Amino acid sequence: xxxxxxxxxxxxxxxxxxxxxxxxxxxxxxDNYMVTIxxxxxxxxxxxxxxxITLIIWDIEGKxxxxxxxxxxxxxxxxxxxxxxPTRPQTYEHxxxxxxxxxxxxxxxxxxxxxxxxxxxxxxxxxxLFDSLQIKIDYFASAKSxxxxxxxxxxxxxQLLDNV
Amino acid sequence: xxxxxxxxxxxxLLLDEDRDFAQKILHKLESLDQTIQTPEKLSEKVNPIIDKxxxxxxxxxxxxxxxxxxxxxxxxxxxxxxxxxxxIGKMIKKYIQQEINQLTxxxxxxxxxTFSIQKWxxxxxxxFSGVSEQEIILSEINKAKLEQIFVIEKGSGLLIASASNSxxxxxxxxxxxxxAIKSFVEDAxxxxxxxxxxxxxxxxxxxxQNFTSYYIAVVISGELNTSVKNELENKLFDFAQKNxxxxxxxxxxxxxxxxxxxxxE
Numbered sequence: 147x148x149x150x151x152x153x154x155x156x157x158x159x160x161x162x163x164x165x166x167x168x169x170x171x172x173x174x175x176x177d178n179y180m181v182t183i184x185x186x187x188x189x190x191x192x193x194x195x196x197x198x199i200t201l202i203i204w205d206i207e208g209k210x211x212x213x214x215x216x217x218x219x220x221x222x223x224x225x226x227x228x229x230x231x232p233t234r235p236q237t238y239e240h241x242x243x244x245x246x247x248x249x250x251x252x253x254x255x256x257x258x259x260x261x262x263x264x265x266x267x268x269x270x271x272x273x274x275l276f277d278s279l280q281i282k283i284d285y286f287a288s289a290k291s292x293x294x295x296x297x298x299x300x301x302x303x304x305q306l307l308d309n310v
Numbered sequence: 311x312x313x314x315x316x317x318x319x320x321x322x323l324l325l326d327e328d329r330d331f332a333q334k335i336l337h338k339l340e341s342l343d344q345t346i347q348t349p350e351k352l353s354e355k356v357n358p359i360i361d362k363x364x365x366x367x368x369x370x371x372x373x374x375x376x377x378x379x380x381x382x383x384x385x386x387x388x389x390x391x392x393x394x395x396x397x398i399g400k401m402i403k404k405y406i407q408q409e410i411n412q413l414t415x416x417x418x419x420x421x422x423x424t425f426s427i428q429k430w431x432x433x434x435x436x437x438f439s440g441v442s443e444q445e446i447i448l449s450e451i452n453k454a455k456l457e458q459i460f461v462i463e464k465g466s467g468l469l470i471a472s473a474s475n476s477x478x479x480x481x482x483x484x485x486x487x488x489x490a491i492k493s494f495v496e497d498a499x500x501x502x503x504x505x506x507x508x509x510x511x512x513x514x515x516x517x518x519q520n521f522t523s524y525y526i527a528v529v530i531s532g533e534l535n536t537s538v539k540n541e542l543e544n545k546l547f548d549f550a551q552k553n554x555x556x557x558x559x560x561x562x563x564x565x566x567x568x569x570x571x572x573x574x575e
Binding site for chain 2: 151218
């Protein structure tokens with residue numbers, strides 16, 4: 147079988163899922179907010195430690211509850227990226243239960259948690275905020291500046307390659 | 311100072327003020343005349359006023375003219391149709407004529423090919439099936455043609471293999487989007503219990519054959535009638551039987567098999 151993997155970005159609307167994908171795949175950013183309807187699928191082929199992997203990235207529309215996401219969009223996913231907006235508490239208040247849902251429903255899938263829009267708050271302040279809430283965030287990224295965006299996808303891709 | 315000088319002095323005293331006033335008016339008039347006669351100066355003064363009026367006019371068009379136009383169109387539908395009919399009619403007529411000419415040329419070239427094997431095959435087929443030779447020719451002209459085949463993993467929408475007779479956009483993206491559409495339709499309209507079997511668009515159709523862990527999507531141009539559909543189903547079942555998909559199946563070898571399937575079609 148070929149080495150293509152399905153990656154799905156999940157999170158509330160407006161947290162910057164599409165912006166992260168656009169920054170990673172096209173290296174562009176726009177301030178104009180365009181809501182994703184249904185799903186947008188893009189592809190990126192990368193090389194990691196001389197191994198190639200094709201990421202089929204499903205950027206699905208934002209939902210305030212992961213159970214409201216169409217189950218058929220999540221089936222067969224190898225890696226999830228859970229995105230939150232540190233400036234809007236409602237985007238991470240249920241993160242623990244939602245991550246539990248993912249790990250229960252898709253036990254073989256890998257996942258990473260990402261706080262986007264790190265350009266809006268001092269990184270130390272965001273870390274303190276999530277530490278105080280006992281929420282584990284893997285990456286503090288910014289689709290606007292491009293900071294840590296590639297690291298998110300490459301880390302997940304590496305985990306998927308290691309899992310083969 | 312003599313009398314005439316006195317009179318002159320008196321005139322100056324009495325009329326100087328009026329003369330100054332008249333002089334000022336004359337200057338004003340000359341300046342206005344110059345403004346009116348010089349287009350650049352005139353437009354400098356008048357343009358801002360016209361622009362402002364135009365802005366107001368544009369703002370008011372939808373509210374003032376919109377209902378009037380809609381009302382006028384509703385009241386005189388017949389007149390509108392009468393005015394547009396010849397133009398649209400001519401366009402449709404021209405298009406149909408062109409299509410008929412192309413069809414006639416194709417039929418003629420097939421009929422005139424008197425000594426071809428196909429002609430005799432057609433005649434025999436017409437004789438035994440009871441279908442006229444013309445109808446057989448028509449069906450041959452719009453014969454279904456397989457353009458692209460995709461083998462796609464169910465759920466993930468990952469492309470397992472593909473083959474194509476024509477250039478298309480990225481096959482991985484097609485596989486993903488097709489799966490998203492299929493999943494959406496199955497969830498939204500057919501309650502997840504049944505499967506989407508085809509997507510039609512103008513002159514082409516995407517025929518979908520579902521298997522346990524994957525599905526095959528075939529892009530077909532031309533007329534996909536029941537007998538062609540049956541034939542296609544049989545071919546896809548044969549293909550699935552001869553090429554079981556497992557973890558060791560490579561994209562390249564399966565794509566090669568699909569290419570053979572397209573070529574033998």
